[in-house]
Amino acid sequence: MEASEILHGLGQAVFDYDPEAAANWARQAVAAKLDPLVALAALTDAIREVGDGFACGELWLPDLIAASEAMTAGTTILEAEIAQGSAQQTGLGVVVIGTVFGDIHDIGKNMVVILLRAAGFSVHDLGINIRAEAFVDAAIRYNAGLLALSALLTTTAPEQKKVIGLLSEAGIRERVKVIVGGGGITRGFADAIGADGYEPTAPGAVKLAKQLLAV
Amino acid sequence: MPRQGFTRRTSLQMAPDEQINSLHEAALKVLEETGIRFEDPWALAFLARQGCAIDEASFRVCFPRQLVESCLAQAPKDFILTAPNPANDLLMGGDRLYYSHSSGMQTIDLDTLEPRRPSRSDYVDCIRVLQALPHLDHLGCYPYFGYDELPDVMAIPAGVAIHMQYSDKHQMTACSNDAELFTFQMAQALGHEIVGTIGSSPPLTWSSGAVTSARRIVDAGYALTTVDGAMMGGTGPATVPGSVIVSTAEHLAMVVLVQCLRPGHRMLIGHFSAPLNMRTGSPAFGQIGASLSNATFNQLWRHYGLPLSNGSPGYVSAKGIEFQAGYEKGIAAILAALSGVNSMLLHLGVSSELSAHPVQAILDDDIAGMVGRFISGEEMSQETLAVELIQAVGPIPGHYLSRPHTRKWWRKEQFIGATTDSLTYPEWLEGGKKTALDYARAKLTEILAAPEQRFTTASQDADLERILAEASDYFGRRT
Numbered sequence: 203m204e205a206s207e208i209l210h211g212l213g214q215a216v217f218d219y220d221p222e223a224a225a226n227w228a229r230q231a232v233a234a235k236l237d238p239l240v241a242l243a244a245l246t247d248a249i250r251e252v253g254d255g256f257a258c259g260e261l262w263l264p265d266l267i268a269a270s271e272a273m274t275a276g277t278t279i280l281e282a283e284i285a286q287g288s289a290q291q292t293g294l295g296v297v298v299i300g301t302v303f304g305d306i307h308d309i310g311k312n313m314v315v316i317l318l319r320a321a322g323f324s325v326h327d328l329g330i331n332i333r334a335e336a337f338v339d340a341a342i343r344y345n346a347g348l349l350a351l352s353a354l355l356t357t358t359a360p361e362q363k364k365v366i367g368l369l370s371e372a373g374i375r376e377r378v379k380v381i382v383g384g385g386g387i388t389r390g391f392a393d394a395i396g397a398d399g400y401e402p403t404a405p406g407a408v409k410l411a412k413q414l415l416a417v
Numbered sequence: 418m419p420r421q422g423f424t425r426r427t428s429l430q431m432a433p434d435e436q437i438n439s440l441h442e443a444a445l446k447v448l449e450e451t452g453i454r455f456e457d458p459w460a461l462a463f464l465a466r467q468g469c470a471i472d473e474a475s476f477r478v479c480f481p482r483q484l485v486e487s488c489l490a491q492a493p494k495d496f497i498l499t500a501p502n503p504a505n506d507l508l509m510g511g512d513r514l515y516y517s518h519s520s521g522m523q524t525i526d527l528d529t530l531e532p533r534r535p536s537r538s539d540y541v542d543c544i545r546v547l548q549a550l551p552h553l554d555h556l557g558c559y560p561y562f563g564y565d566e567l568p569d570v571m572a573i574p575a576g577v578a579i580h581m582q583y584s585d586k587h588q589m590t591a592c593s594n595d596a597e598l599f600t601f602q603m604a605q606a607l608g609h610e611i612v613g614t615i616g617s618s619p620p621l622t623w624s625s626g627a628v629t630s631a632r633r634i635v636d637a638g639y640a641l642t643t644v645d646g647a648m649m650g651g652t653g654p655a656t657v658p659g660s661v662i663v664s665t666a667e668h669l670a671m672v673v674l675v676q677c678l679r680p681g682h683r684m685l686i687g688h689f690s691a692p693l694n695m696r697t698g699s700p701a702f703g704q705i706g707a708s709l710s711n712a713t714f715n716q717l718w719r720h721y722g723l724p725l726s727n728g729s730p731g732y733v734s735a736k737g738i739e740f741q742a743g744y745e746k747g748i749a750a751i752l753a754a755l756s757g758v759n760s761m762l763l764h765l766g767v768s769s770e771l772s773a774h775p776v777q778a779i780l781d782d783d784i785a786g787m788v789g790r791f792i793s794g795e796e797m798s799q800e801t802l803a804v805e806l807i808q809a810v811g812p813i814p815g816h817y818l819s820r821p822h823t824r825k826w827w828r829k830e831q832f833i834g835a836t837t838d839s840l841t842y843p844e845w846l847e848g849g850k851k852t853a854l855d856y857a858r859a860k861l862t863e864i865l866a867a868p869e870q871r872f873t874t875a876s877q878d879a880d881l882e883r884i885l886a887e888a889s890d891y892f893g894r895r896t
Contacts, residue, residue, distance in 0.1 A: 219824065264827060267818040306813060330814075388843065402843035 205236055209244040212276055216248035219268035221275035228279035238283040245280070249273045250320040257405035263313070270316040293324045294417040298340045299350040300328030302361035307354035310384055313404035314350060321408045334364040341369065341378050347415050349380045350407070356386040363395035379414040383407060419497060419508040420554050422515040426794030428719070429755035431712045440658060440717050444665040445482050447621070452477035453670040457625040459632075460674060467677045478670065485669050488676035494722040496683045498640055499610045500555070501872060502585035507555055509685060510724040514754055514792060516552050516785045517589070519731025519766035520559035521773030527858065530737035532772045535561045540576070541583055542865055543765075546775035548584040549864045552785035553764055553778070556580050556588035558614060560765055560773050570892045571885070574599040578881040581607055585872045589614055589642060592630035599888040601637050606880040607873065612685065614642040617667040619652040628674070635675060640683035642726060643671045648700055649710065651693035657709045660690055665717060672723075685760065688714045689728035702769050703733040703745030711749070712756035719757045727753040731762035732769055738777050738854055742767065746781060750788045779857040783834030790832040801826070835860055
């Protein structure tokens with residue numbers, strides 16, 4: 203099978219919101235000994251296009267999330283191949299992201315994850331209900347340049363301040379930028395807790411990340 | 418394939434059937450014992466031949482119950498109204514809901530909200546907007562009562578010509594003051610179908626002009642809309658049931674005349690009643706009384722089965738494009754829609770019959786869509802119950818966002834208005850705190866910035882000009 207056909211198939215699987223097809227094309231890419239980084243780029247190009255469609259209002263949340271799931275089905279296979287081989291993933295930077303402790307809302311956070319990945323960031327999504335200590339551990343483990351904290355509830359928003367405090371205690375506050383977002387957060391709150399940035403929208407979070415990491 | 422409109426899955430019940438039947442019985446009693454005044458010698462003679470009792474001195478016509486009921490049975494329960502573009506044909510009747518627009522004497526200045534005489538360009542722009550709006554299914558009378566220096570008597574023919582030039586939607590037109598002599602010529606010249614509208618003169622009266630127009634409409638083979646207009650406490654009883662009886666008796670009298678003239682002729686029954694404003698003496702548009710009247714009238718006429726129109730949702734007491742206009746129209750629209758109307762005037766009217774503006778129509782189109790979505794109700798099927806999906810997703814961390822079922826259904830289930838602000842609060846602040854009115858103004862600019870579409874050929878334009886010149890001569894000679 204031609205490499206071009208496989209690359210097209212990978213992208214099309216994202217546009218078709220089809221995780222099964224994405225996984226199949228990724229396996230064919232591996233079998234055909236395609237450079238996994240090139241195959242990965244086909245997926246990220248497609249999700250970037252979906253992300254652009256979402257940002258300009260042509261596509262909606264269900265489209266974005268479903269495309270992301272298709273992409274993830276393909277990237278899981280390709281990343282395993284990358285890990286076994288000598289290929290090195292390069293990107294705009296490493297981001298650790300999660301929803302703070304006490305909060306299980308993740309739709310907005312997932313949107314940011316998808317768009318950051320689409321933009322070329324290496325994103326470690328810790329999930330929901332994450333304790334402040336776990337954020338700091340992950341930032342150290344992955345050598346993150348950016349920590350993104352989400353909180354929907356006003357009752358859980360103070361957890362973001364706690365994370366920033368622990369980063370300082372761990373002595374890494376200077377090298378890890380912190381952005382905050384979520385329904386319960388305002389720009390005033392972000393300033394008050396000493397965050398480096400705040401953004402109410404997912405597409406805006408990508409711009410903010412690029413700006414803070416100067417990439 | 419007619420326009421989709423909206424299909425009602427549920428209906429509002431204002432009263433038990435036996436009480437609704439008492440309205441029917443009362444209307445028959447009024448028709449039989451009090452009678453209807455027909456100020457037209459031809460109508461008196463014609464109805465006498467059908468078995469009605471006539472008092473020529475008072476122009477009263479009393480209708481035997483059997484005649485009324487047999488004529489009601491003859492009137493079609495649903496019918497097609499063809500539009501210049503077949504995709505805009507209307508299937509009038511049953512559970513179908515379509516939207517049309519109201520009208521105003523003048524337009525308004527958007528910055529001051531003050532009325533002013535529209536120009537021809539304002540008129541054309543308004544029609545272009547009505548053509549573009551997705552939920553505006555057919556054009557009604559006017560939208561403005563003239564423009565520039567056009568003599569008032571030419572407002573109807575000139576307006577009909579502009580409708581034909583700038584829209585391919587079906588249009589209904591007022592028949593008044595002999596305007597139909599020319600509007601029907603225009604329709605025939607272009608091969609269009611048009612609906613003629615006549616109004617009663619409440620209480621319990623049909624003028625000679627209305628009868629003459631009705632005969633012309635029937636002769637032309639066009640569908641006929643009869644519109645009542647009792648103002649509760651003024652030209653009708655202050656009570657809703659009483660006023661509905663007056664309106665019903667007026668319509669039934671015209672149903673008899675038309676069905677005797679041509680059995681099976683298509684008729685649309687238009688209710689346009691409102692309480693009288695007891696301080697000013699003008700119609701209290703937008704009051705809940707108007708909706709009570711629509712809902713009661715609609716329930717009664719659903720039993721008769723003839724297609725129904727409601728006019729009052731398009732007219733409000735608000736003075737500008739603001740909150741009062743929104744709630745007056747929104748409440749009136751949902752109640753009329755739920756109670757069974759087939760065609761509703763909703764868009765365009767800004768303040769009573771004084772003013773209208775296309776920006777208001779853009780806002781109203783969102784009300785139309787939202788109400789339409791509601792009356793469309795819910796499909797209950799294996800797929801919408803989604804039990805298999807619920808089981809597959811399970812509790813947290815499961816979610817539905819990525820499911821094909823969500824992508825398939827969410828747009829069908831939701832209605833997102835073109836002028837609805839649905840940003841997050843911070844986005845709204847950063848976007849300049851836009852209101853629905855700002856969005857509507859932007860939409861107006863977008864619609865009018867599109868290339869102007871004409872729906873008539875040069876030779877059709879020439880026909881329209883010729884007929885308008887004849888109309889101008891006719892009305893000039895008459896004055």
